[in-house]
Amino acid sequence: MFAPDDLLVALSNARVDFVVIGGVAVGVHGFVRATQDLDIVPDPSPENLARLARVLVELDAQPLGTGDFSPKEFPNDPTDPHQLAEGGNFRLETSHGPLDIMQFLAGIEPQPAYPELAPKALPVTFRDAHIRVCGLEHLRAMKRAAGRPQDLEDLRQLDGA
Amino acid sequence: MPDKNDEAKASQAAEASTYNLLMPAEPTPQPHGRWTPEEIAREEAAGRARRAQAHGKTPQERLEETLRLSRFISELRDGAPGDVRA
Numbered sequence: 001m002f003a004p005d006d007l008l009v010a011l012s013n014a015r016v017d018f019v020v021i022g023g024v025a026v027g028v029h030g031f032v033r034a035t036q037d038l039d040i041v042p043d044p045s046p047e048n049l050a051r052l053a054r055v056l057v058e059l060d061a062q063p064l065g066t067g068d069f070s071p072k073e074f075p076n077d078p079t080d081p082h083q084l085a086e087g088g089n090f091r092l093e094t095s096h097g098p099l100d101i102m103q104f105l106a107g108i109e110p111q112p113a114y115p116e117l118a119p120k121a122l123p124v125t126f127r128d129a130h131i132r133v134c135g136l137e138h139l140r141a142m143k144r145a146a147g148r149p150q151d152l153e154d155l156r157q158l159d160g161a
Numbered sequence: 162m163p164d165k166n167d168e169a170k171a172s173q174a175a176e177a178s179t180y181n182l183l184m185p186a187e188p189t190p191q192p193h194g195r196w197t198p199e200e201i202a203r204e205e206a207a208g209r210a211r212r213a214q215a216h217g218k219t220p221q222e223r224l225e226e227t228l229r230l231s232r233f234i235s236e237l238r239d240g241a242p243g244d245v246r247a
């Protein structure tokens with residue numbers, strides 16, 4: 001089952017710094033809809049990635065979409081801070097449901113994305129946790145770059161909002 | 162002597178009978194095909210109303226609503242016996 005609220009709280013309790021993007025951000029900016037995963041952009045500092053790696057172990061995070069590899073054989077291990085630091089994107093299944101860790105984002109310049117997104121992010125309090133949600137202009141830029149039907153619908157709704 | 166339950170049942174039956182008289186004997190087939198311009202206009206108006214409603218809330222309320230809705234949809238999906246898209 002997908003429990004995005006528990007996932008957010010677990011990340012926050014582990015003192016992981018991140019910016020929320022994707023469907024949850026779309027909801028915060030005015031188009032409230034269900035989403036199937038939680039997308040975050042973590043602060044790439046080594047200390048933060050170490051905290052993220054630790055909580056991913058607690059959440060039993062396993063990579064999805066590994067092709068011919070079994071999750072154990074998959075070369076990108078998100079529970080290894082050094083591999084996280086390589087800057088890749090990880091699509092994971094956790095004990096609270098799907099979690100996407102995004103570090104390279106189409107539509108956002110310069111890369112890595114976090115230093116660009118964080119200063120313009122919207123602070124939101126949720127269950128005593130301080131969450132940062134990417135700014136509307138960045139969200140629009142990501143949606144334009146992705147260009148899938150859901151992204152275009154999100155853009156239409158956000159533009160009409 | 163009829164008790165109160167009998168009276169209630171009789172009243173319900175009378176109500177149902179009146180209601181049923183107003184019902185057509187057969188369902189009326191509805192037109193199939195593309196949405197009419199009126200339906201599209203109604204849908205867009207509803208969308209505008211929903212957006213306005215969402216904007217009347219705080220970012221925190223919208224975050225909570227998005228998370229609650231996502232969790233609810235996930236629970237529904239998990240409870241579906243088969244492919245919900247079927």
